[in-house]
Amino acid sequence: MYPLPEGYFAPRDRWYIAAWSSEIGREPIERWILDEPVALYRKENGEAVALDGRCPHRSFPLGKSRLVGDNIQCGYHGLTFRPDGSCTQIPSQPNIPNVCRVRSFPLVEQWKWLWIWMGDPDLADESMIPSLEELALEGSSYTIASGGYSLVNARAMLLHDNLFDLTHIGYLHAPSFGSGGGALDTVPRVTQGDDWIDTQYVQLGVPMPDFHARLTGYEGLVDRYQGLKLYLPGLHVGGSAFYRPTGIENQKGELIGSVQVYHGITPATRHSTNYFFATGQTMTKDPAVCQATLDYAMRSIIPEDAFATQEIEEMIERSGGRPSEILLKADRACVMGRRLFEKMIAAEHARAISKEGAISKAAE
């Protein structure tokens, strides 16, 4: 589906952020991920569990059911499933058919996220999750406020498009932090690997944006370095750093202040997206100030991104699913990103076909 080719939705054999650690407890929740319902909860020892959110008996939502010890009990007829997905009880009969089980998804808790693997469990490899050092979550000087969540009624690729091209800041975010010198009107430098894309914007000797002037208490010219790195398929990490201007690229002056952002993008359904957001800064270690910045973002900035992508989702649906578009220089990351996603999905399709072939062969 747009902007990917027909039949392409999202990679499956990858880790996605399923939830903030703080969202999941002893009351199960339902969350849609890759167009499937998932039931998320914690065992008594605190370990998090992700099960297929649909009871195999009558399709009642397990995410709207209740826990009995470490197990989840379907809210309709009481079928009870262990964290591994096996059935431990059917109240109306003593024997439990083998087919009566749900899928249990690999789930890893790292930093404050729960990472889920919706694809082939044999391929689930924890080392594919970006490391904390890499993400500046450990060993860095950022004080971070986390836990921002929003369900956006737009396909995930529109949110990637949004983050691939930060030249939107001066326009879409004019009502919040993009005004007063905030515009990033410059073509970014883009680099990529097999499963990441890094986009860096450099502005030398520009006025400090009003928003950041208020945060840092510094007004005047700066060298501004800003960018985002997407760890496919769903985590954009990056920041803005402001230096006393040298006017020469790569020759940085004194750091005035730096902001870090984390955008988790996990497809909910084909037309909606789970959006996770956190932000950090070097200017203060006061958690209340950091929390206030996060609250401001969730109240004022992220809703602007949600507005744009939801409007575009509606335009796409009203115009038959595949709108014409013009690609600009600043869309380079966006084009490269689409190709990376496409390649990942194509590789999965090829793997599925060859696996089927192998199974047929084995059966001969």
Added chain:
Amino acid sequence: MYPLPEGYFAPRDRWYIAAWSSEIGREPIERWILDEPVALYRKENGEAVALDGRCPHRSFPLGKSRLVGDNIQCGYHGLTFRPDGSCTQIPSQPNIPNVCRVRSFPLVEQWKWLWIWMGDPDLADESMIPSLEELALEGSSYTIASGGYSLVNARAMLLHDNLFDLTHIGYLHAPSFGSGGGALDTVPRVTQGDDWIDTQYVQLGVPMPDFHARLTGYEGLVDRYQGLKLYLPGLHVGGSAFYRPTGIENQKGELIGSVQVYHGITPATRHSTNYFFATGQTMTKDPAVCQATLDYAMRSIIPEDAFATQEIEEMIERSGGRPSEILLKADRACVMGRRLFEKMIAAEHARAISKEGAISKAAE
């Protein structure tokens, strides 16, 4: 459509509950039945009328129109139809074309229900309506409160599934009457005829459920007999009876108390259902107590059934219309019920084809 085969929706040549008698008066109402709009009202002498709810001129809803004497006058251009469906007036012209008429549906008022026949009127046979004695509505010791109505956004077969398998009581109804010993964790005995299915649950020497203890004032062990009989296509009637325990099946002790329930299930559209509910009991003849029990059911119990079936309807639609499912021992009535529905519908299809054949033959 699920859980019936594709192309199967609901039998038509059968009586369905269209409304409670008390719902219909001198102000017409619109009610969708078997995916068709029906206009319901009463003549000046009190007789109830059911007409096609769509004006044949411009498709304006007759159920949102007004009465002129015994006739209904379309709210758009004033075309007026008699209770037999013939047109008595077209305000803008003197002559009335023969084709200008609406269908009038056979309608029978029995006890407090209006029964409608949406199929071939030549086949409408009042004796197919369950008798009052059969339904324990006359000659029984139940004091009944009636008139419960709810439009549920789920296909009718999901509500039949719900009533075919009462092992849901201890789980879905845990917040209302299913807790404190209320669970019916036992495989029922199922018997059937051409157009009925009877499901009986027997629990010997079990604790009196809290809910029924409050109703009867009796605590302690009981022999519990509970069940529902579906008179196809749409009325489930049954009850719970509690006896001083003998612990031996079919050897009943002293009756402590008994509750009777009536669930009318009439498809509205393919994805929504008219749900009619009444309840009776032997413990008191006080109508206020009976009404309070009905009110409690409509406020707390029926919404639980609506919640489950609506959630499942949504799961079905999101998963492409035909979810996988696992059938348990307690699903025997459900499986037999689907077969009976399927057989009834198949017989109607066969009848329709042979009728067309006869018409073609006559025309040769």
Added chain:
Amino acid sequence: MYPLPEGYFAPRDRWYIAAWSSEIGREPIERWILDEPVALYRKENGEAVALDGRCPHRSFPLGKSRLVGDNIQCGYHGLTFRPDGSCTQIPSQPNIPNVCRVRSFPLVEQWKWLWIWMGDPDLADESMIPSLEELALEGSSYTIASGGYSLVNARAMLLHDNLFDLTHIGYLHAPSFGSGGGALDTVPRVTQGDDWIDTQYVQLGVPMPDFHARLTGYEGLVDRYQGLKLYLPGLHVGGSAFYRPTGIENQKGELIGSVQVYHGITPATRHSTNYFFATGQTMTKDPAVCQATLDYAMRSIIPEDAFATQEIEEMIERSGGRPSEILLKADRACVMGRRLFEKMIAAEHARAISKEGAISKAAE
């Protein structure tokens, strides 16, 4: 689509009312016209502009963007377009690709309307807009209140059907102005041209309707002349005039009072319609009285028409898109109107095919 043949929606090579002049200013608005989004705004000199409402870059709605001088700046990445649709700025890059432009629609401001041409711009001919004298907007004795607007969730042809057959007044409008002698229970005389249909209703020696008696202060018998002329594809203009009765057609007595109405019908999407309404009268020149009459119509009369057409739209959609219907004598204008619309659309289809042929030929 119903009531036109499949594949027929609405003529494009015609002028439609896009907005009231008073609706458009220095804040752009989005309006859907013929299933396309249009951005409407005024330049600094007051001239009105209509641009394709979708940014060609990422499909963000230009009608929800902002103005920079005479140009519109996309609210997402700041691409800026001139009133002629050419792009004047892409903030992130200096050069502007030729393909980066939006369509600018011919727009004519006449009386208090903005008329838009959504079809082939080479064919846009201002003389096809009805003249003000013709519409009794200049050189007439009517005092007019304008500016009524409503978005109706029904296809435009249902609103034409409604206005083609005023015998609905005594029934649909019984709660507002159709009661107390207001019914127009008579077959109209219909005449037509290539792009207009005129429908006239004559009632001789009938009681003055209550509503008009209140407006004119005259009670008693009248000769009543009423009618509407549709200037295809979207403006119905007409009036009611009441004379001291002679009882002889075409021999008019003394004019008691006259009311003029203007109904602009512009398809928004395939299932919704922009409805513009104005009304005038000869009984008073007091603008407050005229405004009060318009307000009453927008509060009480037009909602009745919207109710009927929305109910019918829903009936059509629920019944598979093509309901059966019966055509009465009073439907003559409606039948002729459908044929005129069909003919116009067929001619456009033929023109499009011959144009493609000519282009292929030229390319050989």
